[in-house]
Amino acid sequence: MISKQNIIPVITSMKGLEAFLRTSLKVFILQDVHINHLKDMIKMAHEAKKEVIVHIELIQGLANDEFGAQFLIQQLHVDGLISSKPKIIEMTQKNRCLGILRVFIMDSKSIKRSLQLIEAIKPDVVEFLPALIYEVFPTFINDIKAEVWAGGLVQTPYQIQSIFASGIKRITLSNLELAIKYAEFN
Template sequence: MGVFNGQKIIPAVKEMKDFERVLKREEAYFVVLEVHISQLARMRKAAREANKKMILHADLVQGLKSDRHAAEFLSQTIKPAGIISTRADMLRTAKKNSVLAIQRMFLLDTIALHTSYQLARSVEPDVIELLPGIIPSYIRKVHEETGIDIVAGGLIEIERDVRQAIEAGARAVTTSRHDLWK
C-alpha cells in the first residue's frame, strides 16, 4: 500500500483544537506543525490511545533546540511515527531509531534545490516533503532526481491543488485546511 498506508490527505495541526479534531477522524496519519515541548508527551499518549500516527515537525517544536540531543529525545522518548526536519542530524537519528524520516525541502531557488538534493543523497530520508506543494513539475522533477517518495505541502488551498499534486506523483498532501481533510 506504500507510504502512509495510501492516505492521500494528511491533516496538518497548528493548534490544540485541530489536534482534538484529528483524533476523531478516520485517517491515521497527521502532522503537528507547532507545539510546545511541554505538550508532546500528552499529545503522543492521546494519539496512541486513538490509534493515530503522529508526525512531528521537529524544527517547529517550541522550547527544543534542533540538535542531536533533541533528535534523540524525540525519537527515543516521544517516539512519533515520523519526524519532519531540514536538519541532517535530526533525520539520521530518526532513521536510526526506526522513525519515519521526512526531509522538508523548500523550492526557493536553484541553489536551495541543489543543496537539498545533496542533503537527500547524504541522509537518504524515507520521504521528502516539498514546499510549496503547488508546483506539479517540481514534484515530478524532485522524485526523478532522488527516487524518494514525495509529499506536497504548503499553499495547498483548494481541491485542484490536491488533485494536481497527486497526479504529478506526490504520495500525499499535507494541509491545514479543514475543508480539504475529507
C-alpha cells in the same frame, strides 16, 4: 512506514487534535505547540490508534537538534520526524523512526542542491515546499528514491488534483476539512 493516507493534515493545537481524533484519518503532523503539551497530545493520539509525525523545528521549547530528536523518539515514541537538518534525519533513521527531510524550493539552484543533499543522506521521505510549484515537480522527482511529499499553500481541490498529477505521493496541509474530504487510504 506509516499508514497509506495520501493527505496528511497539520495539527497545531489541542482543539485541532480533538477534531482530528474524531475523523477516520490515521496520520497527522504535529507542530507549533509547546513542549508542555506534547506528551499529552501524542499519548491521546496513540491511544486513539493514530500516528504522529512531529516537525521538530516547530515545537516551542524543544531543542532542534539530535538530543531533541532522541527525546521525541525514545521518550514520546513519535512515528516520524520532520526536519530540514540532515543530522536529525540521520539520527532519526538510526533509531528506526521515519525521517522526513523538508526541502524548500526557490529556484533551479535550490533544486540542484536539494537533489545532492537527498542523494547524500537518503531520507525515508522528502517533503518539498511550497507544493504549488507542482508544474516543475515532474522535471526532477522521478530521480528521487525516497517517497516524495509536498506541502505549503494548498487550499483548493484543483491544487490537490494537480499536485498528485505531478507525481507527488502525499500532500501535507493545514486545512483539516480539506484533508477529510479528499484523503484516500490506498
